[in-house]
Amino acid sequence: MPVSDSPKLPRRHAVTRLLLAASFSAASLTATAANLPISEQQRATAERVAQAGVALSELAPNAPESYTVKPGDTLWDISKLFLTSPWRWPELWGMNREQINNPHLIYPGQMLLLVTIDGRARLQLAQARGNEALGTGTVKLSPRVRSAALDENSIAAIPLHLIEPFLNAAVVFDTDELASAPRIVATPEGRVLLSRGDLAYARGDLSQATDYRVFRSTRPLRDPSTQEILGFEAPYLGTAELIRADQSQAGPDGKTEVVPATLVIKTVRQEIGVGDRLSPVPQRSFLRYVPHAPAQPIGGQIVSIYGDGLNAGQNQIVALNRGLQDGMERGHVLALWQEGRRLVDRTSENRDLMKLPDERHGVLFVFQVYARVSYALILSVKEPVKPGDRFTQP
Numbered sequence: 001m002p003v004s005d006s007p008k009l010p011r012r013h014a015v016t017r018l019l020l021a022a023s024f025s026a027a028s029l030t031a032t033a034a035n036l037p038i039s040e041q042q043r044a045t046a047e048r049v050a051q052a053g054v055a056l057s058e059l060a061p062n063a064p065e066s067y068t069v070k071p072g073d074t075l076w077d078i079s080k081l082f083l084t085s086p087w088r089w090p091e092l093w094g095m096n097r098e099q100i101n102n103p104h105l106i107y108p109g110q111m112l113l114l115v116t117i118d119g120r121a122r123l124q125l126a127q128a129r130g131n132e133a134l135g136t137g138t139v140k141l142s143p144r145v146r147s148a149a150l151d152e153n154s155i156a157a158i159p160l161h162l163i164e165p166f167l168n169a170a171v172v173f174d175t176d177e178l179a180s181a182p183r184i185v186a187t188p189e190g191r192v193l194l195s196r197g198d199l200a201y202a203r204g205d206l207s208q209a210t211d212y213r214v215f216r217s218t219r220p221l222r223d224p225s226t227q228e229i230l231g232f233e234a235p236y237l238g239t240a241e242l243i244r245a246d247q248s249q250a251g252p253d254g255k256t257e258v259v260p261a262t263l264v265i266k267t268v269r270q271e272i273g274v275g276d277r278l279s280p281v282p283q284r285s286f287l288r289y290v291p292h293a294p295a296q297p298i299g300g301q302i303v304s305i306y307g308d309g310l311n312a313g314q315n316q317i318v319a320l321n322r323g324l325q326d327g328m329e330r331g332h333v334l335a336l337w338q339e340g341r342r343l344v345d346r347t348s349e350n351r352d353l354m355k356l357p358d359e360r361h362g363v364l365f366v367f368q369v370y371a372r373v374s375y376a377l378i379l380s381v382k383e384p385v386k387p388g389d390r391f392t393q394p
Helices: 040-052 075-082 089-096
Strands: 065-067 111-117 120-128 183-187 199-203 211-215 217-224 228-231 236-244 247-250 256-259 261-268 277-280 299-305 318-319 333-338 340-344 354-355 359-369 375-382 391-392
Touching: 183 277, 211 261, 211 354, 217 299, 318 359, 333 375
Parallel strands: none
Antiparallel strands: 065 111, 111 120, 183 199, 199 261, 211 236, 211 277, 217 228, 236 261, 247 256, 299 318, 299 391, 318 375, 333 359, 333 391, 340 354, 359 375
């Protein structure tokens, strides 16, 4: 990531590492900054750090002395540049509450600085007024206020494009409710597969909405250790719009005939056909996701790789066997662990059996939470991730 080439400030007030705070919307944002979620724990952390700053040991060893936010930057990228633990943004947000009083208002063009005083680091947000050095060898900086539409220019916590396709697609039902959901019963002219713009005929209760998601039959998500069913995952196929409700009419023989409802296929992610199920499109959530560590210790296992993969890597989605009832929240940052191998000590006459230590090798970002299951994005990983792998708080 490029670093601002602004002149360096003198080392007696060494401008060191930075970080800022931001978060992102699930889609185009219309919420105002005042409604963005900031937990009481994060506020308390910010207030505490505002008084003391952050220890230099928490700063990345090769962090630049200043950085200018650029279009396309994300909180996670900038955090990795300046901090040893990228998710610890609340502590840096608290460094300068006067200038950065809302972590959701960080924009391209802003210069981010951390000044070290008495062995502690505090964040400053400033803009150079010129490249000329003053007599003392310092660069004159002044606060800068930017005014911009929140949904247009503020930077995101992580790349939105990585999870946006899964916000409606990765769905877990607490019960197998799709078994009794409305279903596609026929297609025009006996067509086997439906494409965008095709009509589909459905039966069931379609009075709840006009826009529907289309799913294949659900499959159970089982706890890797206990085999208990935690929820039901439904493969997402696309969307459809109701254009004509079902009705009844008298047939030629006088008996009542059912006329199915008519829908038009709007989007197709996978093949859609007879037997597939319909569920109303949920109301769009405009919450921004604030990266933070769990308040209490938490641990669990990977249930599955989204998309039926055997292994997963960076930027892929995994299901976790912990949810709301376990204290999981959107925005939680978790550590991935690789189980140590079991092998024989060939240097010992007794050929002792050994198990190598588990090693931390990746980071998860939780973006969707259900009662007993969560979905997380793999932000970084060293080795392939597989079902059964362990996670904990970072």
